[in-house]
Amino acid sequence: GENVEQHPSTLSVQEGDSAVIKCTYSDSASNYFPWYKQELGKGPQLIIDIRSNVGEKKDQRIAVTLNKTAKHFSLHITETQPEDSAVYFCAPKQGNNAGNMLTFGGGTRLMVKP
């Protein structure tokens, strides 16, 4: 099965600074790379994803970069705001089929200090 590791496990930044979370995976067949955000008391929600034919994707203040050769992808949040405080999970998987499971990383707790 897929081994997924996230670093760091906790990250504290000052409001306005940038935050970067890295996800390392083991299965070279993985071709879908999403990031989920889980706020307190809620289920995870997809915030950005990337597929293996693309190296980088950006959506306003968040971006994801992929290095398939090295088997890692990263979440970048710029100009952090207090509402970015949450737990973030990477979850690489193979293919688009609903039957292919996501393997969630251990999570990164991001704290943005005002």
Place this chain on the structure above:
Amino acid sequence: SAVISQKPSRDICQRGTSLTIQCQVDSQVTMMFWYRQQPGQSLTLIATANQGSEATYESGFVIDKFPISRPNLTFSTLTVSNMSPEDSSIYLCSVDRGGTGELFFGEGSRLTVL
């Protein structure tokens, strides 16, 4: 997107009892997934619930402990049987609507077993 409702949102249970969690989706979906999130941990897939067939369980999870029903394409239940304090977790229902790979989650059911 998908709207997923889970009941109960939280409960406190006595050791040795069983509790059934309900998951209702606002549209028909082929597969529904049940995840467990132990305190401060990541998400672990318990099983995949298919309508009209038995659920498919992941390693470490068995039907006797976590029986699942899937009577139609918008509803599923997960029962946590003969509970012990180690079963204290958040249980999350999710769906892959549209087969894009994106998972939509319910808000979770937080169980505390005394």
